[in-house]
Structures are given as structure tokens and as C-alpha cells.
Amino acid sequence: MISLFIFTAMILAVGCKKSAVKSAGSEIIVISNKIEINEALKGYAAVYQKQTGVNVIIKSFGSETPYAPNLKAIFNSGMEPEIFVIEGKVGYEDAKQSGRISDLSGEPWVNDTDFAFIDPSDGKTIGFPVAVEGWGLGYNKALLAKAGIDPKTLINVAAIKAAFEKIDSMKTQLGIDAVISMVAGPGTTWVTGLHGFNAYLALGLPYNDSTKYIDMLLNGQVDTARLTKFAEYYNLLFKYANRKTLLTGGYDRQLNDYAIGKTVFIHQGNWTDPAFKDLGAAFEMGYVPHAFLDEDTDGIFIGAPSWYIVNPKSKNITDAKKFLASMANTPEGHNYMVNKAGMVSAFKSCKLNPEGQFSKAVQEWLNRGKIYAWQQYEMPNGFGENTLGPIFHQMASEQIDPQGFVKLAAEVIRNIK
DSSP: OOOHHHHHHHHHHHHHHHHHHOSSEEEEEEEEEEEEEHHHHHHHHHHHHHHHHOEEEEOBTTTHHHTHHHHHHHHTTTTTOEEEESSSSHHHHHHHHHTOOOOOOSSSGGGGSSEEEOOTTTTTEEEEOOOOOEOEEEEEEHHHHHTTGGGGGOHHHHHHHHHHHHHHHTTHHHHHHSSEEOOTTTTTTHHHIIIIIHHHTTTTSOOOTTOOHHHHHTTTTOHHHHHHHHHHHHHHHHHHHHHHHHIIIIIHHHHHHHHSSSSSSEOGGGHEEEHHHHHOSOEEEEEEOOOSSSSSOOOOOOOOOOOOEEEETTSSSHHHHHHHHHHHSHHHHHHIIIIISSOSSSSSSSOOOOOSSSHHHHHHHHTTOOOOOGGGGGGGIIIIIIHHHHHHHHHTTTSSHOOOOOOHHHHHHOOOO
């Protein structure tokens, strides 16, 4: 992890560079939280500068240089970037309290997206969606077809259970080690405690029109029957996973098992597309729902993972707004989002289709309107990963059964305040 001493030197270097640049226009600084799109974003900034004369400095953090503490260090250094990112409720609250939120309600892209961040205090649009991400139960199309299973039928728990049992009986024929590539060990609790638990919170609910279960959770309450069905479903995933990968394998091992065709299913989102490209996974992929209920639930979880915020304390607010508008409303901006950065655009006017297999699947579900919301980030900071995640691990390692999971989860939810 980068030290604050080194980071301060980087800040000073940027400042020196800033004073040396003689641009025909002004200059804006963008702080990004997606290190994997850093080069693509810099490439778009260069295109934008040629078109407008505005110099756009991109600084990205992630992986070994975590975004949140480095953003805090930037603010503490006295620098006020024009654009930075919030990742959810905690980021919003920090930005709001520090006076770093601008009203973007009048911007030309607002009516072109369903994924903007709306200020819960006054209903104003304040966040530009960086992209759309999604996840469900990912599958290998060729292996599923070889097993004689139609993915369109996998929309309730009985159908998923029957499919798992059939595939498990055909492991030799299919050349697989396990039915699903799944992780629930230390260091991967975001997979279960955040993205996994979102199924309990949002599956089957109208998109952005019901917060029933997250509201209950924040008030220390659970729907015991629903939570029991959810626990039984995750226990099913654990049962049919490669045990070593499940408990100790980690993220890279999870992706590799699926990429080399040793599992039919995987529990991950479309952010894995670049990794699968690097791993040479050329087969077709798709998503079916995490359908843990008896009734049909025909949709996957789709939302914006983060939002660009325009900082009213910065020098060039108008240029910052124009930069975001160009990203949303121009062919060059659409090309950057989809073709260069490999993302699913959050904007309806963008007609480009992503190259990555899971991103294509997310786009297909989105186009059909078969989507459920992201509500996992409404939980208190750390509750999903640090509190619920270890309970998933206990069930994965067979220390508790689904009933034990429900008991422990209900207990920590009761004490959530």
C-alpha cells in the first residue's frame, strides 16, 4: 500500500506538472476509483483535450493503493479536484458533510439514465454513473447445453437444485471438478456478505420501488421465512462447490477454475470480463438469476457501482460538467465507455454493445428490463463483509447449517444499531 509520504510527493508532482502545462483552455483533475480503466480514461481525456483545449488530469487508485484513504489524503493536502468518485452511502455522507456535492439536475445527461445518484435529502441529481455492473449465477453456455439444461428454466430454486444434481452426476462426462466455482473464505467475504446477501435484500422486488427488506434490516428485523430460503440456497451453492476453492482458494483460483472449464457455474459479476480475457476463456457465458425462492424470479442484480461527483470547491466546475456531459452524450464518450474501458454504459443513448461475455449478458438483461436493485451498500459500512461474511464462512465450512445461519444472522441484525 502506498505510504502517505510517497503520496504527498505524488501530489506535489502533480501540482508542479499543473503549473508547467500551458493549455489553450483550462484544466480539471479527475480522481478515479477504477484502476483497471486508468489507461482508457486517460485516452479519452487526451481525445477531449484535442477537441476542447481543456487539459484533463486523471489520477486512479485501487488494488494496492485503496481509493478512499487516498482521496482523503488528497483533500487533506489542500487539493480540490474537480471530479471525484463516491461508491455508495458512506461516500455520499462524507461528501455531503464536507460540502463537496454539486447539483447536477439540469445537466443534459440526467434524463438519459436510470442510474444517477439522487440525493436522498432533497431529491436532486448529484452523481454521474460511472458504468453499469451486474451479477447473477454465471454459466458456461456450452457445458450447460452439453448437460441438456435450458438456462431459461433456471428461475426458481427447485429448477436450480435439479440442475445442480444433474450436472453433479455428469462430472466425468462434462470434464468438470465441481458444479460451481464459489468462494466464501477469508478475504472474499465481499462475494457473500455484500453481493450474495443482496439477493435476500432485493430479489423479486420492483426495481427502485421497494426497500422492504433493507428497511427491515436497518431497523433490526428480518423476514425469517425468506432468510431461511436464502440460507438454504447458499448452502446449496456451497455443497456443489470445489471445497478447496470455496474455503481457501481465493478470487484468482475461483476465476481460474471457471476459465479452464472445470465448473459450469460461477458466482461473480461482469467486472471479471478483463480477467477472463487474460485467462483465455473464449467460451460463451451468460447469467441466470440467484433464484432462491420457490416462485419464479426472472432477473439479475444490476446497478451503478460508483458515481462521479462535481466538487463545488474546485476551480473549474463548468468545465467539469462539460467533460461529464461529453462522456455521456457523444460518440467519442460512448466509444470510451464500451469499446475502450469495456464497461456497460448507463446511458440509453449509447447503442454500443460490450465485448466481454458477462457484460453482454448484463446488457441483455438490462435491455429486457429484467433487473433487481443493488441494496447491499445501504447496510452500515463493514456490516456485510466483516459481520455477515464470517457467518457465511461458518456455513461453508459446515460449522453451522442453514438454521444456524439464520439464527446468527438474525442476531447480528437485531443488534445492527
